[in-house]
Amino acid sequence: MQPNSRHFQANAESALREPNLQSALKQLESGFVAGRQRCYDALPEFEALRDRAKEVLDHTLDNLDAYLLEYEARVLESGGLVHWAGTPEEAREIVIRICRDAEAKNVIRGKSMIGEEIGINDALEASGFEVTETDLGEYILQLGKEPPSHIVAPAIHKTKDEISDLFLEHHRDLGFTKRQTERSALVNEARQVLREKFLAADVGMTGANFLIAETGSNVIVTNEGNGDLSSTLPRVQIVTAAIDKVVPTLEDASLLLRLLGRSATGQEITAYTTFTTGPRRERDADGPGEYHVVLIDNHRSEMLGSELRPMLRCIRCGACMNHCPVYGRVGGHAYGWVYPGPMGSVLTPLMVGLDEAGHLPNACTLNGRCETVCPVKIPLPNLLRSLRSRQHLQRQNSSLARIALSLWSWVALRPRLYQLLTRPAMTLLARLGASSGGFRNMPFASGWTRVRDLPAPQGSTFQARWQQQQRDRK
Amino acid sequence: MVSTENIHSADSPHVGLFVTCLVDLYRPSVGFAAVKLLEQAGCRVTVPRAQTCCGQPAFNSGDDRHARQLALQVLDAFEEFDYVVGPSASCLGTIRCHYPEMFADDAALLPRIEALSAKSHELVSFLVDVLGVETVEAGFDHCVTYHDSCSALRELGIKSQPRKLLASVSGLELNELQGTDICCGFGGTFCVKYPEISGRMAADKVNAAEASGADTLLAGDLGCLLNLAGKMRREGKPTRVYHIAEVLANMADCKSIGEGDD
Ligand code: SF4
Numbered sequence: 001m002q003p004n005s006r007h008f009q010a011n012a013e014s015a016l017r018e019p020n021l022q023s024a025l026k027q028l029e030s031g032f033v034a035g036r037q038r039c040y041d042a043l044p045e046f047e048a049l050r051d052r053a054k055e056v057l058d059h060t061l062d063n064l065d066a067y068l069l070e071y072e073a074r075v076l077e078s079g080g081l082v083h084w085a086g087t088p089e090e091a092r093e094i095v096i097r098i099c100r101d102a103e104a105k106n107v108i109r110g111k112s113m114i115g116e117e118i119g120i121n122d123a124l125e126a127s128g129f130e131v132t133e134t135d136l137g138e139y140i141l142q143l144g145k146e147p148p149s150h151i152v153a154p155a156i157h158k159t160k161d162e163i164s165d166l167f168l169e170h171h172r173d174l175g176f177t178k179r180q181t182e183r184s185a186l187v188n189e190a191r192q193v194l195r196e197k198f199l200a201a202d203v204g205m206t207g208a209n210f211l212i213a214e215t216g217s218n219v220i221v222t223n224e225g226n227g228d229l230s231s232t233l234p235r236v237q238i239v240t241a242a243i244d245k246v247v248p249t250l251e252d253a254s255l256l257l258r259l260l261g262r263s264a265t266g267q268e269i270t271a272y273t274t275f276t277t278g279p280r281r282e283r284d285a286d287g288p289g290e291y292h293v294v295l296i297d298n299h300r301s302e303m304l305g306s307e308l309r310p311m312l313r314c315i316r317c318g319a320c321m322n323h324c325p326v327y328g329r330v331g332g333h334a335y336g337w338v339y340p341g342p343m344g345s346v347l348t349p350l351m352v353g354l355d356e357a358g359h360l361p362n363a364c365t366l367n368g369r370c371e372t373v374c375p376v377k378i379p380l381p382n383l384l385r386s387l388r389s390r391q392h393l394q395r396q397n398s399s400l401a402r403i404a405l406s407l408w409s410w411v412a413l414r415p416r417l418y419q420l421l422t423r424p425a426m427t428l429l430a431r432l433g434a435s436s437g438g439f440r441n442m443p444f445a446s447g448w449t450r451v452r453d454l455p456a457p458q459g460s461t462f463q464a465r466w467q468q469q470q471r472d473r474k
Numbered sequence: 475m476v477s478t479e480n481i482h483s484a485d486s487p488h489v490g491l492f493v494t495c496l497v498d499l500y501r502p503s504v505g506f507a508a509v510k511l512l513e514q515a516g517c518r519v520t521v522p523r524a525q526t527c528c529g530q531p532a533f534n535s536g537d538d539r540h541a542r543q544l545a546l547q548v549l550d551a552f553e554e555f556d557y558v559v560g561p562s563a564s565c566l567g568t569i570r571c572h573y574p575e576m577f578a579d580d581a582a583l584l585p586r587i588e589a590l591s592a593k594s595h596e597l598v599s600f601l602v603d604v605l606g607v608e609t610v611e612a613g614f615d616h617c618v619t620y621h622d623s624c625s626a627l628r629e630l631g632i633k634s635q636p637r638k639l640l641a642s643v644s645g646l647e648l649n650e651l652q653g654t655d656i657c658c659g660f661g662g663t664f665c666v667k668y669p670e671i672s673g674r675m676a677a678d679k680v681n682a683a684e685a686s687g688a689d690t691l692l693a694g695d696l697g698c699l700l701n702l703a704g705k706m707r708r709e710g711k712p713t714r715v716y717h718i719a720e721v722l723a724n725m726a727d728c729k730s731i732g733e734g735d736d
Contacts, residue, residue, distance in 0.1 A: 013670045029653070325657045329674050363668055365661025365675075366534060367624035382575070388536030397536070401663065405531060409540035412495070412526040413547060419523075426499050437734025438707050447666030451673025452704035455500075455732030462493050462502035466521050 001119055001147055003352040005336030008359035012330040020159050021331050028156075032322040035266015036373065049259055054377045056252045057313040061304060067213040067246045068295065074216025078278025080291035088118035091296045095120060095205070095238055096127050098292050102236045104129065104202035110220060110227040111135035112207020113151050113316060114240050114296060116338040117351070120205070132197040134226035136190055143170045149332030151339065152264050152318035157331050160186070194226070204234035204288065208241035209260065209315070210253045211293075217277040218293070219253055221260065221270040228274045237276070237288035242296050244312040256315055259375035264317040299350050307386050311346050313376040320370035320380060326363055335360060342370040342380040349387055358396055361387035423464045430459040487605075489517045490552045492560035492569070492594075495527045496696040497717075501731065504696065507723035508561045508597050514723075515605045522551040530568040534662050538576065545573050546583075549590055557604070558594040561719045563626035564695050569594040571629050596626065597719060598694055602635040609642035612724035617647045619688035620718070621679065621702065622654050623695035636694060639722050646721070649686040653678075660701040676705040683713050690730070692718045703732035 004011065015021055040046050060067055072082045083098075085091035099107060107129050109115060121142070124131045133142040137155035141148055143166045148154030155163075160183065167189055168179045174193060180186050206227055208218040218239050220227040231237050247253050261267040280287030303312055321327040321341025332340035337357070339347045345360035361384045370380045391397045411418050433439055433456025442449045489512050497504045505521075512519050529544030548569065552558045560566050570591045577587045601607040620640065626632040640648055659665060659675025666672075679702060683691045691706075691713050693699050703715035714730035 009668070012668070016670055016674055325659070325675055326668075326671055329671055362664070363671070365624070365657045365659065365664045365672075367657035367661065368628040369624070369655065369657070372628055385534060385536065388534070389538055390536070392536035392538075401535070401667070405535050405537060405663070406540065408527070409529075409532045409537065409544065412529075413540075413543055415524045415526050415547075418526045422499055433734075435735045437729065438704065438732045440708075445666070447669045448704070450669045451708070452676060452701065453707040453732065455700055455703045455707070456734075457500045458502055458728070460502070462498040462505035463521075463523065465502050466505065467523070 001116060001122075001338060003337045003348070003356050005348055005352065005357040005360060008334055008336060008363055011334035011336060012363070015330040015334045018331075020162070021157050024157050024159065025328050025331055028322050028328055032153075032265060032318075036263055036319060036322070037266075039262035039266050039268060043262065046262075049255065050375055050377055053256055053259055053375060054313065056247065056255060057376055060247055060252075061244070061309060061312055064243065064246070064304065067248055068243060070213040071211050071216055071246050072295075074214070075278065075291075075293055076216075078216050078291075079281070080216070080278045080293060083292060083294045085294055085296045086298075088296070088298055091118045091240065091294050091298075092120060092123040094294050095240065096123060098236065098238055098290075099124065099127075099129055099203050102202060102290065104236065106197070106201045107131045107203045107205060108134050108197055108201040108230050108234065109138070110204070110206035110222065110230040111138045111154065112205070112240060113148075113338060114207050114242050115205065116148060117242075117298065118240065118296065120240065132194070132201075134194055134198065134224075134230055135222065136187065136224055136226075139190060139194065140166060143167075147333065147338070149340065150318060150321060151316050151343075157333065198229045198233050201230075201234040203236045203238060204230040204232075205238045205240065206231050208239050208245050210256060211241055211246040212248075212250055212253055212275075213246055214249045215277060217250075217275045219257070219273065219275050221257070221273050223265075223267075223271040225272045228272055231274065231276050231288070232286050235288055236290040237279070237292065239276075239291075239293045240296060241293065242298065243300050244314075260315055260317050263319040263373065263375040303350060308346065308350065308383055310378050311343070311350075311383055313378055314343055315376055316343075317375055319373045319375065320378075323369045323373050325365070325367065325369070342384070343378070346380065346383045346387065354387065354391060354394070354396060358391060361385075361391070362397070419461065419463050423461050426457045427460050430457045433457070486516050486518050487556045489519050489557045489559050490555035491519055491521045492525060492528070492548070492552065492558050492565065493521065494560050494562045494565045494696065496700070497561055498526075500700065501696060501717065503725060503728050504561050504717040504719050507717070507719040507725045508559070510723040510725065511597065511601060511610070511719060512559065514611075515601055515607050517557075517605070520555065524551045528565040528568045530565060530572075531662055533568065533572060533576065542576050545569075545576055545587070548573075549583075549586060552594075553586065553590060556593065557600065558590065559597055559600045561597045561717065562695050562697075563596040563599075563623050563630050563632055564697055566594055566596040567625035567629035596630055596632060596694065598639060598722070599626075599630060599632045599635045602638055607639070610639050610722045610724075612642075612722055613644040613646075614690075614721050614724075614726055615645035616690045617649055617688045618690040618692050618721070619649050619651045619683050619686040620654070621651060621658060621683075621691060621693040621698055623693060623698050624657050626694055627655060632694070636692075636718055640692070640718070643721060649688045651679075651686050652682045658698045658701055660697045662697070665701060672701070673705070676701050677709065680705045680709055680711055680713070684711060688713065690714045690716060692716055692721060694718050699731055703730070707732050
């Protein structure tokens with residue numbers, strides 16, 4: 001997917017004027033946010049679990065090399081293969097090579113963000129494979145040729161009406177000539193179409209919510225069961241996963257699973273939680289003949305060695321975006337790449353470059369609601385601030401803002417000068433605004449007055465009045 | 475240091491008032507209200523002259539060098555007091571939570587910075603949590619709603635304290651705001667860099683204030699208040715806007731924020 005983050009400003013403004021999107025986003029508070037809160041209130045040890053999860057993941061990241069090697073060894077023992085990819089290109093090449101070697105034609109995918117990150121669908125299609133997304137949301141987006149706008153609910157921006165139209169358009173040739181408008185009828189239609197795809201697939205691709213070092217297993221959670229079918233029916237299974245998905249033990253995975261569903265969708269546990277380990281064994285009734293894992297770095301080892309390391313704890317629950325007031329107004333597409341919201345505003349600049357994604361760390365009020373709900377306690381506002389520091393050091397922020405702020409700091413570091421300048425300025429501003437109480441337009445403050453008035457100040461400064469009062473008292 | 479003092483008694487806590495730049499420039503009455511509340515609670519209040527900005531705008535813009543310089547200016551001006559108190563959770567949150575981060579690598583300065591942070595408090599929480607103030611002597615015959623600023627709520631854990639003191643204001647009725655844990659869209663430079671998003675957030679807050687049925691909106695941070703008062707005016711809403719300190723100090727007889735003569 002080509003990043004489009006440099007147009008965040010314009011993307012956001014058009015999103016604000018999109019009525020369907022706005023009504024879809026309104027559901028976040030009553031749906032995911034309220035759901036998480038219910039789970040939080042019902043689980044007294046929620047905070048303790050967050051602390052424990054942070055500890056486990058920090059320990060894992062401190063020893064990531066060892067756990068990855070342990071994981072690889074267990075996968076090999078179970079008869080699978082592990083491929084290491086430094087970049088998205090390498091990952092795509094590996095996946096395509098596996099598909100070619102298997103003489104595959106049809107590839108089905110269970111929803112995975114890493115698949116979006118490495119752009120696997122386009123690459124597979126360009127190489128002549130037929131790719132089908134099997135997660136309902138992703139399937140809808142595939143029909144509409146759109147990227148996901150949320151990491152957990154990828155089609156959250158789509159209305160039921162739009163989906164009815166898409167299905168009619170794409171399923172007519174398959175014999176579904178009636179435009180369905182009921183939720184259940186739409187789901188049923190998708191199920192029938194997808195069932196055929198599952199049966200015809202040669203390769204099943206999934207991501208991984210966690211990789212378990214002690215067993216060489218991968219864990220995926222879904223609410224539709226499509227992940228299970230994608231990993232058990234086709235003769236070849238490919239797991240694509242980032243290197244930060246590994247956790248030491250099954251016990252650790254179950255700790256994180258307790259937090260994941262609750263934080264993501266307000267579910268105590270997702271409908272399907274599937275552990276797969278290696279290819280089919282002789283005594284197994286089903287399962288793939290080949291089992292491949294592609295482990296992808298894509299800048300993560302750089303993050304590991306920087307102040308942004310805590311970001312690698314992310315378990316992709318989406319709570320930060322569900323609770324983000326900016327995401328809640330502009331939706332995921334405005335961010336212009338795979339990962340939106342607070343976590344995306346940290347990850348995107350690291351993966352596509354701070355020059356392309358320079359808006360993202362700044363398009364945040366640092367209100368901190370994301371940090372308070374992050375199940376693994378990632379200090380998202382601080383990480384965004386770190387990226388702002390990088391921009392400042394690399395002089396990547398807008399020069400006007402830079403100059404204005406430097407000037408402010410320069411004056412603020414000289415209290416006498418500051419008081420000398422501010423007192424007449426505020427007195428003048430107060431006089432100009434006294435009768436109306438505020439200004440509709442203000443030169444040099446058009447960013448402010450574009451959407452709100454600038455209230456007039458009271459008059460002279462506090463310091464000036466206070467000092468006068470003290471003199472009068474003597 | 476040039477400073478001015480209102481002497482209470484030698485053993486009453488000596489508070490350095492961190493006025494905050496927005497109060498200094500925009501709404502001096504909040505500063506006077508803060509002094510009154512602190513003195514009523516038995517503090518000796520000094521307003522150091524060598525104070526301007528806490529450095530938050532620089533810090534949040536990634537300009538760490540200026541942020542540290544401004545932090546050191548605050549340290550020099552306020553180190554001598556028993557407490558540093560100011561009418562803003564945003565600025566005091568910066569001093570309390572972020573100054574130590576700024577000097578995390580500076581072994582020489584860190585202990586002094588940490589000592590400063592530990593004795594720095596937002597005004598209302600200082601009155602309630604540190605001084606044990608339970609009631610204020612004030613009257614305000616209005617139905618109000620209260621906006622929690624994000625720094626108050628999440629950096630400093632301030633939620634019950636303002637409500638506790640407001641409950642003692644005679645004539646005042648409090649209607650809670652829906653979605654009170656959601657940001658109003660101010661966000662420092664955010665509000666001018668992304669005006670459309672900020673404006674939508676402010677509009678939602680203004681609508682929630684109206685829906686609460688209150689005729690007055692209170693908050694403890696002037697950044698939020700200027701944003702919301704400015705949006706109220708732009709949308710033609712009648713809701714009046716005051717800093718909570720003005721009401722608690724019984725000094726809300728002045729014009730509300732953004733109110734004109736006519
Ligand atoms: S940053 Fe935290 S809240 Fe956001 S998706 Fe990752 S784990 Fe979830």
